[in-house]
Amino acid sequence: AGRDATRAFASGDFTPAGLVDTVSGLSPAQLLSIHRWLSFYSDNYEPVGKLVGRFYDENGAPTEALREVEAAIEEALKFQAESEQRKQQFPPCNSEWSSATGTRFWCSRQSGGVPRAWAGVPRKLFSPGRRGSSCVCVRSTGPPWGQPHSQHSDTGDLDDPQLQQYEGCPPLAEQCVLPP
Secondary structure, X not given: OOOOOXXXXXXXXXXXXXXOOOOOOOOHHHHHHHHHHHHHHHHHOOOOOOOOOOOEOOOOOEOXXXXXXXXXXXXXXXXXXXXXXXHHHOXXXXXXXXXXXXXXXXXXXXXXXXXXXXXOEEEEEOOOOOOOOXXXXXXXXXXXXXXXXXXXXXXXXXXXXXXXXXXXXXOOOOEEEEOO
16 A cells, blocks of 8 residues: 655655645755656656556556646646746846946856857847746847748847847947946
């Protein structure tokens, strides 16, 4: 006999309130941690049975609750893949701050941990559903991302509507300093 503590594994809440067999309300990142955990166990261990409860019935058949969680995990995997693709298009800037000089953002061929053939220029990226912006490196030459044969201008992704130039920084500068 066993107890389903999947929620506690993902949330870190091992109190009686967290040791429940529902995963509703978990974030996509928490669902992905469950997915990685299940993958690890299915790859390294031989199953010996199924725990009757929310996810499996008395015959070991999946329940509707399991199908809903699997669908939520698929959505989380899709979101993760889109985020990774977005990071390839718009890698994070390097940044540093000091009370004397302020904040400096710059781009290099390795910034954001994303190796590439171009350095790019710093821009503010505004993402739907997120407050504020983040600094990303943007290609300033060639066709827009994903449009290798585009008849667009030779400005890379600078025309993306989610981007904004940093005020006071030259348009094609690889670094930008914002005073304190």
